[in-house]
Amino acid sequence: MIPRPFAYHAPTSVAEALRLLGAYGDEAKLLAGGHSLLPAMKLRLAAPSVLIDLNQIAALRGVTLHGSVAIGSMTTWAAIGQHAGLRQALPVLSATVQLIGDLQVRNRGTLGGALAHADPAADAPALTLALAATLHVHGLQGTRTIAAADFFTDMLTTALAPDEILTAIKFPPLGAGEGAAYLKLPHPASRYAVVGVAAYLKLDGPQVRVCRIAVTGAGTKAERQPQAEQALCGGPGDAESIAAASTLAGEGMDILGDLYASELYRRAMVKVYTKRALTAALAEARG
Amino acid sequence: MATLTLTVNGTLSTHTVEPRTLLVHFLREHLNLTGTHIGCDTSQCGACVVHLNGVSVKACTVLAVQCDGATITTIEGLAQNGELHPLQASFRAEHALQCGFCTPGMIMAAADLLQQHPHPSDEAIRHGLQGNLCRCTGYEHIVRAVRSAAATLNPQAKPESL
Numbered sequence: 001m002i003p004r005p006f007a008y009h010a011p012t013s014v015a016e017a018l019r020l021l022g023a024y025g026d027e028a029k030l031l032a033g034g035h036s037l038l039p040a041m042k043l044r045l046a047a048p049s050v051l052i053d054l055n056q057i058a059a060l061r062g063v064t065l066h067g068s069v070a071i072g073s074m075t076t077w078a079a080i081g082q083h084a085g086l087r088q089a090l091p092v093l094s095a096t097v098q099l100i101g102d103l104q105v106r107n108r109g110t111l112g113g114a115l116a117h118a119d120p121a122a123d124a125p126a127l128t129l130a131l132a133a134t135l136h137v138h139g140l141q142g143t144r145t146i147a148a149a150d151f152f153t154d155m156l157t158t159a160l161a162p163d164e165i166l167t168a169i170k171f172p173p174l175g176a177g178e179g180a181a182y183l184k185l186p187h188p189a190s191r192y193a194v195v196g197v198a199a200y201l202k203l204d205g206p207q208v209r210v211c212r213i214a215v216t217g218a219g220t221k222a223e224r225q226p227q228a229e230q231a232l233c234g235g236p237g238d239a240e241s242i243a244a245a246s247t248l249a250g251e252g253m254d255i256l257g258d259l260y261a262s263e264l265y266r267r268a269m270v271k272v273y274t275k276r277a278l279t280a281a282l283a284e285a286r287g
Numbered sequence: 288m289a290t291l292t293l294t295v296n297g298t299l300s301t302h303t304v305e306p307r308t309l310l311v312h313f314l315r316e317h318l319n320l321t322g323t324h325i326g327c328d329t330s331q332c333g334a335c336v337v338h339l340n341g342v343s344v345k346a347c348t349v350l351a352v353q354c355d356g357a358t359i360t361t362i363e364g365l366a367q368n369g370e371l372h373p374l375q376a377s378f379r380a381e382h383a384l385q386c387g388f389c390t391p392g393m394i395m396a397a398a399d400l401l402q403q404h405p406h407p408s409d410e411a412i413r414h415g416l417q418g419n420l421c422r423c424t425g426y427e428h429i430v431r432a433v434r435s436a437a438a439t440l441n442p443q444a445k446p447e448s449l
Contacts, residue, residue, distance in 0.1 A: 102333070103399060
């Protein structure tokens with residue numbers, strides 16, 4: 001399978017990439033790791049006439065740990081997984097890397113690419129929602145930040161404007177009394193999440209002070225679970241309250257069925273994986 | 288058309304390619320390096336794995352133009368001075384192939400795995416080869432071959448986990 005012909009540009013700065021994006025508008029697509037866009041182009045599901053490759057922009061790569069955890073949008077999953085400091089600051093992210101794709105996908109695929117593509121079964125969107133990440137964006141009109149909660153608007157659709165580039169993702173680091181986990185039921189062939197759940201808990205003594213739960217793979221986009229979150233907040237955060245809150249996960253959410261997993265099965269797995277993710281997050285929060 | 292200068296298996300050369308040329312087609316059709324196979328063509332099976340600047344990638348999901356200035360190693364570049372690479376030797380000795388179609392990609396992926404984990408546990412080998420499908424062997428002999436090559440390459444190392 002071979003994509004339709006296109007013109008190829010490999011800018012070395014964000015400014016140059018933005019200028020190209022401004023010049024070509026809707027004809028252009030940004031290329032990150034390429035493991036979603038290139039397969040779509042080979043299947044001719046996507047046929048941009050201009051490809052702007054972000055791989056030569058060194059400024060978009062790297063991890064910095066100063067108060068918050070800042071990750072350049074073009075940082076590969078492999079680089080994130082191998083970062084020793086990140087394993088201390090945000091262990092849930094390092095652990096999630098091992099669940100993404102395979103060794104070769106992780107060598108090419110990027111955090112920013114996964115978020116901007118917003119595949120409904122991708123792992124990264126759920127994690128950014130649960131961790132309340134902030135997405136930093138550069139456009140021709142200037143820069144802005146978008147909360148993860150406002151970023152995923154629909155299937156494969158985000159709050160990014162056509163002339164904007166996602167440049168960095170910032171996560172608040174986890175401190176004492178905080179814990180997070182991401183667990184998924186992977187499709188046995190594709191490894192995409194049939195259901196994936198990211199959970200974050202902040203304890204105040206024995207009580208749950210903040211709780212965020214996000215589900216991916218089940219609907220058209222990654223979504224927070226307000227009913228289950230509210231059920232757990234202010235409570236004791238024990239096994240019983242986690243089990244009770246988990247039964248509320250997926251409620252009010254449009255859940256999709258397909259040949260591999262029916263709507264009913266996915267709905268059940270949302271609850272199972274919510275319980276497991278919350279249990280793991282609680283264990284981490286309690287140290 | 289785009290101009291592409293790169294080093295493949297130690298040889299530097301310059302080529303003119305269409306931007307839409309995939310790395311795997313470039314290697315097979317422009318350089319006649321047909322050891323890199325096209326299996327699923329959807330970045331799932333791993334038959335097309337090569338090393339791009341030292342790390343394993345699926346050549347069906349990389350554009351040749353993205354490799355301007357890069358160093359590529361294919362299965363043809365693994366043996367040195369007429370001696371099989373330890374992974375090639377161990378795949379033969381341990382019967383880690385039947386039809387052989389997945390073998391080049393399997394070996395290139397395993398070579399990357401052993402760079403990162405010089406003496407991996409069986410679990411780490413299986414995790415590391417998740418991106419490579421074999422429809423003949425049932426994987427047992429492949430895991431054995433990688434374990435054996437690890438021992439040859441790093442005789443002093445202790446088994447590690449993920």
